[in-house]
Amino acid sequence: MTLAGLRVVHEVARQGSFSAAAVALGYTQSAVSRQVGAMESAAGTTLFERLARGVRPTAAGEVLARRAARILGEVDGALEEVSGVRDRLAGRMVVSGFPAAAAVLLPRAIALLRQRHPDLQVELQEAASPVQLRRLRAGRTEVALVATGEVVPEEHLAGLRHEAVEIPRGPGIAVASGHRLADQDAVAVADLADETWIVGTGPAGEPQFGPWPGLDRPRIGHAVRNWPTRFGLVAAGMGITRVPGLAAESVPHGVRWLPVLDPATSAQGSVEIVTAESPSAAARAVVRTIRAEASRMVA
Numbered sequence: 001m002t003l004a005g006l007r008v009v010h011e012v013a014r015q016g017s018f019s020a021a022a023v024a025l026g027y028t029q030s031a032v033s034r035q036v037g038a039m040e041s042a043a044g045t046t047l048f049e050r051l052a053r054g055v056r057p058t059a060a061g062e063v064l065a066r067r068a069a070r071i072l073g074e075v076d077g078a079l080e081e082v083s084g085v086r087d088r089l090a091g092r093m094v095v096s097g098f099p100a101a102a103a104v105l106l107p108r109a110i111a112l113l114r115q116r117h118p119d120l121q122v123e124l125q126e127a128a129s130p131v132q133l134r135r136l137r138a139g140r141t142e143v144a145l146v147a148t149g150e151v152v153p154e155e156h157l158a159g160l161r162h163e164a165v166e167i168p169r170g171p172g173i174a175v176a177s178g179h180r181l182a183d184q185d186a187v188a189v190a191d192l193a194d195e196t197w198i199v200g201t202g203p204a205g206e207p208q209f210g211p212w213p214g215l216d217r218p219r220i221g222h223a224v225r226n227w228p229t230r231f232g233l234v235a236a237g238m239g240i241t242r243v244p245g246l247a248a249e250s251v252p253h254g255v256r257w258l259p260v261l262d263p264a265t266s267a268q269g270s271v272e273i274v275t276a277e278s279p280s281a282a283a284r285a286v287v288r289t290i291r292a293e294a295s296r297m298v299a
Contacts, residue, residue: 001042003075006068009047013065014166017054024163039064069166073295076288077112089282090119096135097145099227100243100273102126105165106145107175113286120282128202136160136274142283143272162274163287165294169245172259174230175207176237183228186259188263189214196221196239203240209242220234231255237238245253247273 011021012032022029036207047184057065097106102124110122127135129146133156136144145165148154173192175182181191189212197211200214201223211218221239224230230241235254237255243250248257275283 001039003072005035005039005042006064006071009039009061010065010068010072012036012048012055013057013061014164016056020054020235037082040143053073055140057288064070069295074297076210077292079288089285091282091291092121092123093123093280093282093286094123094140095143095145095286096125096127096132096141098129098132098146098147099126100247101145103227103247105246105290105297109286109290112293113289114183116134116289117282117285120285122286130156133157133160133274136276142275142280143286143290146272146274148272152173153247157272157274158186161279162272163278165273167244167246167271167272169248169258171262172243172245172248172257173240174234174251174255174257175240176235177254177256178237179240181240181258182256184258186261188261189240189262192240192260195219198239198241200230201225212242212260212262214264 007025008027009162012018015021015024016244018032018036019029021027022032025032028033041065042062042152045179046058047059047064048055049058051070064079069171095106096102096108106124110124113120113122125135125141129144129148130150132141132144132146133152137139138161146152148157173187181187184191193215196219199211199222200209202225209218222233222235231252235252236243243257245259251257271288275287
């Protein structure tokens with residue numbers, strides 16, 4: 001097995017097709033096919049099921065793609081540390097993220113970056129994705145972690161350099177530790193029909209977490225702006241709230257995060273690392289570090 005092969009297997013599994021993986025990696029489709037074939041020979045088994053449109057990982061393919069994420073993250077981290085020794089980055093820069101990303105992933109990535117580049121001072125800002133893009137285009141932010149979807153269509157990223165980040169967990173909810181659902185490993189949408197919701201509120205145009213999509217006449221208990229208040233109401237048993245999987249580890253004591261099994265919601269949007277079209281060396285280092293930390297969370 002080779003690192004190039006692992007990158008190809010991971011990207012094919014993530015993209016769901018050889019052609020999309022080829023575009024993402026800058027390879028030809030035939031080169032991707034050859035790499036997959038070589039990895040299947042090395043593994044001694046089929047890694048992808050060929051479908052009418054695209055491919056789907058086999059059980060063995062899922063295992064290898066998951067392991068590849070961790071291996072590639074370690075390799076990228078090693079290369080980053082070597083480059084840090086060779087080319088010391090210094091100065092100050094601003095990195096931003098939407099609240100769910102700023103809760104766990106970005107603080108961990110910045111802490112890792114500080115170890116690798118102690119002379120590089122990184123300021124973390126929290127803002128809604130549309131605000132981040134405006135700041136990035138104005139030169140006030142160098143790296144932004146944004147959520148695409150209804151509020152930020154992918155065409156809004158035109159002229160910027162961006163790449164998707166694999167989200168470690170799907171969408172979910174936060175419930176009080178004594179809630180009737182708290183002992184479950186996962187919940188279905190039907191389980192949420194009679195719940196009271198703590199929802200977000202804020203300026204027009206900013207994404208908010210309302211009740212779970214598709215529920216018939218959901219009951220709203222409170223509408224508040226800040227996450228600590230939402231979690232406080234949840235912990236007090238006043239309702240439940242939606243929390244992205246990216247922020248699952250940020251829930252406080254007395255609150256439990258649960259995944260919700262809803263394919264329709266899981267397929268909406270993506271998380272993208274965005275920079276200027278020609279990012280600085282420091283910005284490239286930040287992107288690599290975010291990607292490495294995300295791979296650890298996935299693994």
